[in-house]
Amino acid sequence: MTPRPARPGDAEALAALDARCNPGPWSAASFAAHLASSPPNATLVVEADGDGGLSAFCAFRVAAGELEILQLGTAPEARRRGLARALLARVLEQGQGEGAEVAWLEVRSANGAARALYATAGFEACGARRRYYHDPVDDAIVLRRVVGAGLEMSRRPVLASHRIDGLTSECGPVEVEMTSQAEASSQELLDNEEYRRLADEHHTLDARLLVLSDKLVLSDEEQLEEATLKKKKLQLKDRMESISREVRNRAH
Numbered sequence: 001m002t003p004r005p006a007r008p009g010d011a012e013a014l015a016a017l018d019a020r021c022n023p024g025p026w027s028a029a030s031f032a033a034h035l036a037s038s039p040p041n042a043t044l045v046v047e048a049d050g051d052g053g054l055s056a057f058c059a060f061r062v063a064a065g066e067l068e069i070l071q072l073g074t075a076p077e078a079r080r081r082g083l084a085r086a087l088l089a090r091v092l093e094q095g096q097g098e099g100a101e102v103a104w105l106e107v108r109s110a111n112g113a114a115r116a117l118y119a120t121a122g123f124e125a126c127g128a129r130r131r132y133y134h135d136p137v138d139d140a141i142v143l144r145r146v147v148g149a150g151l152e153m154s155r156r157p158v159l160a161s162h163r164i165d166g167l168t169s170e171c172g173p174v175e176v177e178m179t180s181q182a183e184a185s186s187q188e189l190l191d192n193e194e195y196r197r198l199a200d201e202h203h204t205l206d207a208r209l210l211v212l213s214d215k216l217v218l219s220d221e222e223q224l225e226e227a228t229l230k231k232k233k234l235q236l237k238d239r240m241e242s243i244s245r246e247v248r249n250r251a252h
Helices: 008-021 028-036 083-097 112-120 178-192 193-213 220-251
Strands: 041-047 053-064 066-074 103-110 126-135 138-146 154-159 173-178
Touching: 008 028, 008 041, 008 053, 008 066, 028 041, 041 083, 053 083, 066 083, 066 220, 083 112, 103 112, 103 126, 103 193, 112 138, 126 193, 138 193, 193 220
Parallel strands: 066 103
Antiparallel strands: 041 053, 053 066, 103 138, 126 138, 154 173
16 A cells, blocks of 8 residues: 555545545535645555445645645445555654644544544543534544654553543544654643634634635635635744744753
8 A cells, every 4th residue: 555645536435435435525626625725735546356436535834834634535345455544644644744743633523433443542632612513413532742763762552531521532542653752742731721722723723724725616705715814824834833932942
């Protein structure tokens, strides 16, 4: 399995694959817009054996020292082969190479398999959004991890079951690779009230921007809203990066 960067011509195939993988798939136009904004956007794909189609993909973005995993999917017939795990590892590696220090994503609270996958990659829950998803309605669990570099890794067993504001999803015991230094920095960020508030606001802006990006034509008001949201998002990222840097400096 060798992931490759997605090309503009992959937009239709990505949308078709996403529709088979996720309850809230992106449209071909959304994938095209995402690919057209590279960098900071990027998508890695795994081609299917023989037929030239796609078996798996991961869409993400790296900006202001953060890696945002936006969409991840594996074709049903290609599951249980480690494709999603390998893609996620490659994305984290690429994000680290591009200067990301923290990785973020959101996952449905009912998606135990995905939450177990992310737990094995070192992601930990740091918040929840009530009724964030639709068709079907579900809460979103916000996950994050420090993208560490050059630190000695240790293994520790954890239960991939997070109770957040009354939400519980049992995924069974898994092994998580994290560093003691990364864990300390991660916990301090999670305990930082301002950082949590900024992260919540950041994801709210991101959700609205994704809605706007799905439209083929924006009105004048929507274009102004999009520009305002992007500016605000950069300001949030700058402040979050400043807090993250302060935490890292204290850890050292």
